[in-house]
Amino acid sequence: MTSHFRSIAEAGTERVRRLLDLTDHMAAVGRRPNPKVPALRGKTVCNLFFEDSTRTRMSFDLAAKRLSADTMTLAVSSSSVNKGESLRDTIETLDAMGVDAFVVRHRTSGVPWQVANWSPAAVVNAGDGWHAHPTQALLDAYTIRQRRGLTNDFTGLKIAIVGDIRHSRVARSTTEILLMLGAEVIHVAPRTLLPPTSHVPTTADLDEVIDEVDVLYMLRMQRERMGAGIVPDGGEYSRRFALDERRASALRGDALLMHPGPINRGVEMMVDPTELSQSTILDQVTNGIAARMAVLFDLLGSGEIEE
Amino acid sequence: MNNNAVLLTGAVVIDESGERQLDIRLRDGVIAEVGEALVAGDEEHLDVSGCLLAPGFVDLHTHLREPGMPEAETIETGSRAAALGGYTAVVAMPNTDPTQDCVEVVEFVAKRGREVGLCDVRPSGSITIGRAGHQLTPFADLAAVGVRLFTDDGSGVQDEGLMRRALEYAGELGVVLAQHCEVASLTAGAVMHEGECCSHLGLPGWPALAEELMVHRDIELSRLTGSPVHLLHLSTARSVELVRAAKAEGLPVTAEATPHHISLNDEHLSSFDTRYKVNPPLRTIADIEAVKVGLIDGTIDAIATDHAPHPSAAKDRPLDEAPPGMLGLETALGVARAHLDCSWQHLIGAMSWRPAKIAGLSDSQGRPIAVGEPANLVVIDPDAEWQVDPHALASRSSNTPFVGVDLKAKVRHTMFQGRVVVRDGIATA
Numbered sequence: 001m002t003s004h005f006r007s008i009a010e011a012g013t014e015r016v017r018r019l020l021d022l023t024d025h026m027a028a029v030g031r032r033p034n035p036k037v038p039a040l041r042g043k044t045v046c047n048l049f050f051e052d053s054t055r056t057r058m059s060f061d062l063a064a065k066r067l068s069a070d071t072m073t074l075a076v077s078s079s080s081v082n083k084g085e086s087l088r089d090t091i092e093t094l095d096a097m098g099v100d101a102f103v104v105r106h107r108t109s110g111v112p113w114q115v116a117n118w119s120p121a122a123v124v125n126a127g128d129g130w131h132a133h134p135t136q137a138l139l140d141a142y143t144i145r146q147r148r149g150l151t152n153d154f155t156g157l158k159i160a161i162v163g164d165i166r167h168s169r170v171a172r173s174t175t176e177i178l179l180m181l182g183a184e185v186i187h188v189a190p191r192t193l194l195p196p197t198s199h200v201p202t203t204a205d206l207d208e209v210i211d212e213v214d215v216l217y218m219l220r221m222q223r224e225r226m227g228a229g230i231v232p233d234g235g236e237y238s239r240r241f242a243l244d245e246r247r248a249s250a251l252r253g254d255a256l257l258m259h260p261g262p263i264n265r266g267v268e269m270m271v272d273p274t275e276l277s278q279s280t281i282l283d284q285v286t287n288g289i290a291a292r293m294a295v296l297f298d299l300l301g302s303g304e305i306e307e
Numbered sequence: 308m309n310n311n312a313v314l315l316t317g318a319v320v321i322d323e324s325g326e327r328q329l330d331i332r333l334r335d336g337v338i339a340e341v342g343e344a345l346v347a348g349d350e351e352h353l354d355v356s357g358c359l360l361a362p363g364f365v366d367l368h369t370h371l372r373e374p375g376m377p378e379a380e381t382i383e384t385g386s387r388a389a390a391l392g393g394y395t396a397v398v399a400m401p402n403t404d405p406t407q408d409c410v411e412v413v414e415f416v417a418k419r420g421r422e423v424g425l426c427d428v429r430p431s432g433s434i435t436i437g438r439a440g441h442q443l444t445p446f447a448d449l450a451a452v453g454v455r456l457f458t459d460d461g462s463g464v465q466d467e468g469l470m471r472r473a474l475e476y477a478g479e480l481g482v483v484l485a486q487h488c489e490v491a492s493l494t495a496g497a498v499m500h501e502g503e504c505c506s507h508l509g510l511p512g513w514p515a516l517a518e519e520l521m522v523h524r525d526i527e528l529s530r531l532t533g534s535p536v537h538l539l540h541l542s543t544a545r546s547v548e549l550v551r552a553a554k555a556e557g558l559p560v561t562a563e564a565t566p567h568h569i570s571l572n573d574e575h576l577s578s579f580d581t582r583y584k585v586n587p588p589l590r591t592i593a594d595i596e597a598v599k600v601g602l603i604d605g606t607i608d609a610i611a612t613d614h615a616p617h618p619s620a621a622k623d624r625p626l627d628e629a630p631p632g633m634l635g636l637e638t639a640l641g642v643a644r645a646h647l648d649c650s651w652q653h654l655i656g657a658m659s660w661r662p663a664k665i666a667g668l669s670d671s672q673g674r675p676i677a678v679g680e681p682a683n684l685v686v687i688d689p690d691a692e693w694q695v696d697p698h699a700l701a702s703r704s705s706n707t708p709f710v711g712v713d714l715k716a717k718v719r720h721t722m723f724q725g726r727v728v729v730r731d732g733i734a735t736a
Contacts, residue, residue: 108626109510172507
């Protein structure tokens, strides 16, 4: 049976820990003068992006290239797919070209599972709907591990994830991996931006938790949610949930400030995070390549990473 | 051989009056003779010892897709699926293209059903023109050509004022209005039941309240107008409670539930398999239990399939794009028997004479097994255990979620107007 990487829960604790260790190895490869290894020579990785995401797409593309895989990319907004062709037709056509792994991004939850039903290739979930973004979770956990000098045990860490939890695949997957590694997670959002039910503690008061957390994880707030009956307007959202000067100064010196990018300045971020020592935002971008290399190697590699 | 006659021997006969061992002889479309140990003549003889013989099933809720969507189903393929499921009458839902909102379309469906001749195809009419929720259809003209049930199924009538007028107008015509209970403003973009599972899967939720508000509203409108209302495919525990209370007050409210809402829960969506996407959505185990109790205690009158064929090309899409609905006709009995712990007479009543009365068909369907009655009958093997073969379905589509599921009891023969239309589980035409 082909193995996939579609959600943190599906991967399981043992594999997640192995992938974090492998990410550490790939990060070291990335720091070399020549960061390229021949591990996936002859393998073909197809990036299938039905939703715009330049950053994630480029990160996956670079990860595959650093492993010497051949890559091809189909980037179309799903609405522009020919109405006469079903998703299944698209997958079967690409599969016939000889693909070892599909990296799938789609605006709808579950598409990576459907793709796996229609193709024998390995499937990596690069973000499906509001559901899961497991490589983001991996790079987030690895960034915390790296910055805090931890192993794969996060017991005692307290993490607040702030913002649009309901519509966030990042929140779901990152919460899942943090709980798996033993951390404590709290979701901070107005009720309208929480899922119908929550399995972690929630609060609508950011100030209540900001000075006690080890990690403050700010989510991107989509402008289109504001004024659509979900939150009244951007100004009120920012006053209640954005990181402003006052809140930034309440953040502990050894805390980490994380964000999946791209940042909506003036919405959830009223300060320049690059001026805060706590910010890990660029580390997350760098580590994203290593985490995706780890996932692709784990699925497609055989034996050694080096020649 | 006399082709206009059939002798059935050895069955346990079940109808509204009870159970007894009887042989029956059909001739010229009616039950010509009943008795113990009838002697075979020159007609076809079906030995049905060990089987149950009952009035044929009546489906209050079938999407035949014709006119308009022949790639999904036609009146012919849907009628064959119905006959194989033991149905001798189906009420054809109006969300065809064009809509069954005028005499011409309704007469086309009825005529095509008669030409196919495998079961009684009874077109419903829509409540509003084009099912758009604005203007009433000509109820009296449609009633004059045989329409007895009106519904905008596929969506609910959102406007309370319009629904009130529809009930007032329908009341004096002796027809019934049937509601798809869904307050649309609470279900925009919804893919599955709103609850723990949808929170985890990141799929937009369809809250139980969206159904229950309209159930409540229509019960109150029925009280106000005195007109009967039939509530389609109830799926939540609270809906069942509301109907139970309405019936206790003696209001003219009837209700149905589908086989899938008593057998499948929302966690099936964890596979992201679009065959489980249906409207109303699969609910929780607690809802399933409440709907089953409602069916068993009679709060819910009928089992209706909501047979909703869709071609693979439509279902092989992301969950938000894939249309809701699943097949039902060929598996309804097997699913219902596997999941409902009640007597055979009660189960058959929920599939035959009770829906026949709701649909205004009790002059020819769900009748007693007695001399002179129309020979619309089903023979059931009560001990059969089987699984559905998705490649062997009579329906043009194959979107059934019951593949690989153990089903109990199977339709062996179906007689429509005295003709054997299904013999030993195979359609004869």
